[in-house]
Amino acid sequence: MNDAPDDPADSLELRSFGRRTGRSMSARQAMLWDSVLPTCALDLSHQAPAYPAALFKNPSLASPVSEIWLEIGFGGGEHLVWQATHNTGVGIIGCEPFRDGVIKVLAAIEAQKLQNVRVHADDARDVLRWLPAGSIARAFVLFPDPWPKRKHQKRRLVNTTLLAALARVLRPGGHLRLGTDIADYARTMLMAAQNEPRLRWLAETADDWRVRPDDWPQTRYEAKAVREGRSSCYLIFQRI
Ligand SMILES: C[S@@+](CC[C@H](N)C(=O)[O-])C[C@H]1O[C@@H](n2cnc3c(N)ncnc32)[C@H](O)[C@@H]1O
Known part of the structure; x- marks a missing residue:
């Protein structure tokens, strides 16, 4: 069966993720899902607030968040939790349809009493359509x-459609970070970015894309790539 989209815009809706659920949930996992997720889930059934910092209003946060970051496909949440704990004045929205990954982040939210994380346990593209233009200071894929x-390959998440959606929600001066260990995916990312006039690749030397910056912790998936002998590309773009 040929499921290629007729129109490039349709590719936005092609499923870009694999399985959503693993084994059935333990009692503790079910508790996290039922009790912690509702405290931090985005409610996309209502219009997004005009000032999305309001999403992070919380009496126990000393001051409102200064800016909002977005991580798409956080997997086990290692990078998301690291950023949230190292940047407590920033509100971080994480999107991930894989339930076990979401539960890992919910466990960290509970254990570390993280107040600055919001979660969408589903397709990030819903969030990209929902967020106001210019509301995000940093995005990570x-x-x-x-x-x-x-x-x-038409299921690959990063394409011209996704970069256009990201360029809309990023504020001017904001950054987009893309990582991959697949050389031809890196090429696709760069070509898609070349077609997006609102994004400028910041690399000036090879080390700018070959060396992972200090404030970009290694993810579980990257660690697997290293074990299997693959090197990675770290692409940073600025929203013009
Ligand atoms: C290869 S894993 C990498 C996970 C993590 N970023 C890491 O580096 O370890 C890609 C993740 O992206 C998620 N993903 C795929 N399509 C997505 C989408 N449309 N919205 C949000 N997450 C998505 C998948 O469920 C998967 O967990």
Whole structure:
């Protein structure tokens, strides 16, 4: 069966993720899902607030968040939790449809009493459509699913449609970080970014894309790539 989209815009709706659930939830996981997720889930059934810092209004936060970051496909949440704990004045929205990954982040939110994380346990593209223009200061898409088979490559998350959606929500001067260990995906990312006039690649030397910055912790997926002998690309773009 040929499921190629007729219109490039349709590719926005092609499923870009694999499985959503693993084994059935333990009692503790079910508790996190039922009790912690509702305290930090985004409610997309209502219009986004005009000033999305309001999403992080919380009596126990000393001051309102200074800016909002967005991580798409956080997997096990290692990078998301690291950023949230190292940047407590920033509100971080994480999107991930894989339930076990979401539960890992919920456990960290509970254990570390993180107040600055909001979660969308589903497709990030819903959040991109929902957020007001210019509301995000940093966005991260780290090691998106490689979909290595040629017939599946249209499912790759990062394409011109996604970059246009990200360019809309990023504020001028904001940054987008993309990571991948797949050389031809890196090329696709760079070509898609070249087609997006609101994004400028910041690399000036090879080390700018070959060396992971200190404030970009290694993710679980990248660690696996290292174990398997693959090196990675760290692409940083600025919203013009
Ligand atoms: C290869 S994993 C990498 C996870 C993590 N970023 C890391 O580096 O370890 C890619 C993740 O992206 C998630 N993903 C794929 N499509 C997505 C989408 N449309 N919205 C949000 N997350 C998505 C998948 O569920 C998966 O957990």
